[in-house]
Amino acid sequence: MKPILSVKRAEIYLDNNATTPVLPCAAEAVQHHMMQCFGNPSSTHATGIKAKVELEATRQLARKLIGAGKGDIVFTSGATEGIQASVLSALTKAKAEGRTGPDTLLLYGATEHKAVPQSLQHWNQLLGLDATLCAIPVDKDGLLDLDFIRQQLPKAAVICTMAANNETGVQQDLTALEHCIRAVRTDIPWLVDCVQALGKMALQLANTSIDYAPFSGHKLYAPKGIGFLYLREGVHFQPLVVGGGQESGLRSGTENLPGIAALHAIFTELLKTEGSVFQPVPQLWQYRADLLSALKKVFPRLELNSDAPYCVPTTINFSVPGFYSKDIMDLFDAAGIRVSSGSACSSKVPSSFVLDAMGLEPWRSQGSIRLSFGPAMTPDECRQACLRIVELAEVVKKHCLVLTDATPTLEWHTKGLTQLKHESLCSYLLVCPESRAAVVIDPVLPLLGRLHAMIQGQQLQLQAVLDTHQHPNHASARSELCTLLQLDCSRDTNTLGWPVEGDTIACGEYRLRRVSTPGHSSDASSYLLYQQDLLRAAFVGDLLLPGGVGRTDLAGGDARALQGSLQRLQQQLLPDTLLLSSHDYAQRFFTTLAIACDEQPVLRSLLQGELPPDDWQQAANAQARQLQALEQHFCGLVEVMPTDAKATIMPEQLAEFMRQHPQLQVVDVREPHEQSAGALAPYLPTGSLVREVPLSKLCHLLSHADWQLDTPLLMVCRTGNRSLVACQVLARLGFRQLYNLKGGMALIS
Template identity: 65%
Template sequence: MSTASAQHQRLRQQEVYLDNNATTPVLPCAAAAVMHHMQTCFGNPSSSHSTGIKAKVELEATRALARKVIGASSGQIVFTSGATEGIQTSIVAALQAAKNRGQTGPEVLLLYGATEHKAVPESLKHWNQVLQLGATVKAIPVNSQGLLDLDFIRRHLPQTALICTMAANNETGVKQDLALLEKVIRSANPDVLWMVDCVQALGKMQLDIANTSIDYAPFSGHKLYAPKGIGFLYVRHGAPYQPFIAGGGQEAGLRSGTENLPGIAALHAIFTELDKKAGSVFQPETVLWQYREALLSALRAVFPTLVLNSDAPFIVPTTLNFSVPGFYSKDIMDLFDAAGIRISSGSACSSKVPSSFVLDAMGLESWRSQGAIRLSFGPAMTAAECETACHAIRRLAVIVQRCCLVLSDAEPLSDNAVSGLTQLKHEDMCSYLLVCAKSQQAVIIDPVMALANRLANMVQGQGLQLVAILDTHLHQDHRSARDDLTALLGLQQEGATDVLGWPFSQAVIECGDYQLSKIATPGHSAESRSYLLSQQGVRVAAFVGDLLLPGGVGRLDLADSDPAAFQQSLKTLNRMVTPDTLLLSSHDYAQRFFTTFAIATKEQPLFGALLTENDNPPGWLQTLRQQSAALCQASQYQCGVVEVSWSDAKAVVDTPELQAFLQQQPDVMVVDVREPYEQSAGALGPYLPEGTVVQQWPLSRLCDALLSGALRKEQRLLLVCRSGNRSLVAAKVLNRAGFAEVYNLKGGFAMLS
């Protein structure tokens, strides 16, 4: 390898893995045990020859160690494929026992903690239906610390057949007081069956299961440095048990199927380390708390306003769950991932801003739930690993300041200044920041409350002079952030503007090289207007509010909507722009970013009639009635109807083909569509073939790339992001706009790292 190539490779960031609650790397001693039992001691424990006998000895030695590390001197230890199987087995056994006792019907309760892993409530619902108990599955509320409501348990337990709780929560690290919980459970219902999910407990908190009345306790290997596909289940002596898997009678008939001996050998190695009195790879609890404090200090150096969603003394030390005002979890995850730091949000993705059902159950504010980040380390973390993680986190402080994600006392930084048009989104709502870099002037259009802090940081962080804050109409579905931004930025505009923020004294708003003029475009609402954007006298775009949407039209069934006025507004706007002028809306339900009259007419032929007919073209009123009915039936408020098409994507490039593709297409422009803070945190270049030139056009600046001519329809483009998802969105947008050769790197550069 050449010196340049070696340096190119060294630029790739070392991965800092801080998502151990999701899974862990396999410890070297466990990996060695796996290989030994795959290649040397590979016998079937059911075989009677010497090789099988050796395997059987390993199996039973591991079972004995499992008893020791969880404090289970009695009861059964059953090896499983992991926690999900253990949960299913426990629930099936308990529900079958309830059915045999005649505990059926809706008055019988199946209780679970509201913050349980989804595997528990989903399994309860599934097997309740399959076994036809007809019982009522009910969540136990928690308080703001995530602790179970004991009064609720006392009231409902007499009617309960099975109660499911956790030892430690996977998102927040909150641990339940099992001794107190047992006292409450057994005083209210001595006979109720009790399952405790112990997946996040082993190695992080003391367990003494034999001295409890816990009936079932599932464990998972891959949460504690063993491979995936191995776990075990504790079953209390005398607790009902129904084999979940029947067959050859392995595990004393409790769980058939040839045992996963390599996985069990890995558990043996893990249990041996846990059992050591000294010299173990597992750190004592006091050291884990020290690591937590060091990591928290590093996080606060980056985000001074960080708020913890769970804290001592209610948690295990290895989990940090936090939120930062003004940030969604995806923002922070993308930033950290670009820097090679792996964390998680603890919540599933959706078309909306995802929220944490765990934090929702705790009653925390929505911004904390939508912005929740889980940083989790393992009990085998070393001091060197902690130091490396803290250093990697702290280096992000200057990046979030330079990109104006947070404000600092430093002078405004101009090396990463935003220029031109930035489109920011919250769920389906769009806000726009227009900046003239030369004059350092800015205009904000359709500010959304959830984006107010971000917009204020961008204005203040770059030392911009805010010329105006405008709304295109009085929004029905959300409150404008105009007044809040005025207060945040200390502007003096009271009485100087109309109801939508336009200065009374100005016919045209000057923003350096940009000019904004206004035209009335009623229809969606009576006061709706559009703002025509010109650059050095050339009209380049229009901010149209909810008059037109990318892929549809604004709703026309509001109290002050007027379909006739809508048609006239379309005609007025059409006369003042070209067919290819970008039309920028205040909502984007289909991830299309903009529309034009040419695109709108092609996508919805009725537009052609609306623009040419004198009034009410055939089919128009019927279409309106259908749209109104669809909007009224929608599960949430929408400002318009959009036809979503999934046929916009063109070509993808698989990562193994990348080098050959770039050699065959030397004129292709590689475009990084990640946001500026991600690009600053982790350069894309080292993941691509040496010498590849990368253009940086974030998704939020895609419209500006078109306005400025930086991206042109005749160019051949390869779009790249971390996972391939955002670059696919950008590819669809550009293909829709008429770009003929747009390629997407499938799987993103994560597949190259």
């Protein structure tokens, strides 16, 4: 089957909460004020006076748009500056009033943009307040806990809240918040982040007691680098930028007149009573309904993380059971649909601090996706976005990302050996294409849904579910997988799933043979994989790891037994037999005995009979002591070996590079569903041939000796990161001509 999207497609941009394109009228205003009306508003000649008129006219439009009344409007570089200036002002007031020390609280919503708590922390330290930052809890709908606010306000020096959340779109009830705050404290400074509110909800700030309200232009179709700050009449303000006295001394520095002119154009559109590019709120809710309907055709089990009546219509935050954010991001990005993850980077699976604060389940936090459109979206743009999203339903079904009753097609990515990974955990699926027979090795719970969908969706005939050992740090998913597939996982098998009687397991044209290899644990086994009597690979559990050896200081571990197992396994293998482990801490995917011996001289000495048993025991114990300081390497010690591509190819060099290397093979290492959602070939020079080899299939390709070590390979992925990993993996195996496309498809699409 050909890829679903095999030609270049226009980008569908649905990440407007991050930034927006510049409206044509705003871009024209910028161009005009850079080329024609370029005067300095502080100059007193005619050119400067024209600039001053534009500046003040825009200020009056802003005042009218947000209902500023007699409050001040100060032009800034954006919301971050506005937040900094507001926090600095509130905390200098607190210091002057003697509100300092750990008993003084700096209150902020637990789901605030990180700019707020980080600004509070920064100025708290710099001003020497020594106050305590205190996050206001939210409920499952993302609404602030008013009782908590009432209890803590007497001790607080400032309170910071949001009008609408950037990740979930949740609106706070500003009227209820005001009643709550002012019933306890009429004097406390109140900052409200209004960045996501403009154009999506009505604002009449002069009718409130909000003291500070920052806004950002690039969130509403203006260029980056321009924003403004509302200050309530008479509020204490400490300028963040001083010098030239501009903005009535509230913010020095020559004003960004082109940016301000763009705001003028945007504000004019927003204030139109008819004919505006900005859509009325009922139309925005209809867009939301249409987009949500399209998403549910792709992911029927989709769960919303925020919904009406608690959110603005332009943000859809959702999660899908069985999917992490990256899975959906990669799929959508391959199809040219730009959405974003609500997750923050971490050393493990990223999660959303906003959804965590709302108390939602971890799978929702780790799988959250934010789809956000702007209030100037046209009906045709919404229609095109829905069509593009719905196209992905076929991709999702084809690659068994969700269970369906569709007729299965055994794509090449399912045939043979597939390595599935979750963080450092590895699971393997072996499939004979002719018989559809399958075996699973070392299934883990985070990959349970994926394995289940692949096996049931492809109607595979499961011959066995095997563990290489009982894992001390995580649970096997063997029994859960068998239960989902309605199989008896304990009948006539040992605790690892191997048949009580018989030395081999047949899987169509493949055959597995068991070798007892205790040492990491007392029950550990390795499985040798044969295809038509050819040894293809060995599943070694945690006996050997890519870059290290298994631990022996855990329950059931035995260094001497591990030594014997390694020597016994050596007799069964070739030096270049691919060894597949149940952990991969260093993103190396697999190893061989030859590589392991090169990386670990002690192992080479052991296998060559040069190391006495007592010395090996001492070496194992020394390793254990090192492991105690490396908790993330629970089952083995790994020293990361720096390897890289031979060269990084810049996108602008690509055509000439390929012309100079006619034998070059372009290798797309994205996962199969990404390749189907958006092919690579249309973005390469005409006539380029692309070989699709997902990282999950590298083990199959290399166990079948499909490539020669001197084959020139250009690795490509979505961003250039996974392709670099592929280069590093292959370089370890001895490949000599490896190249990586800088920035991947992101920079050539």
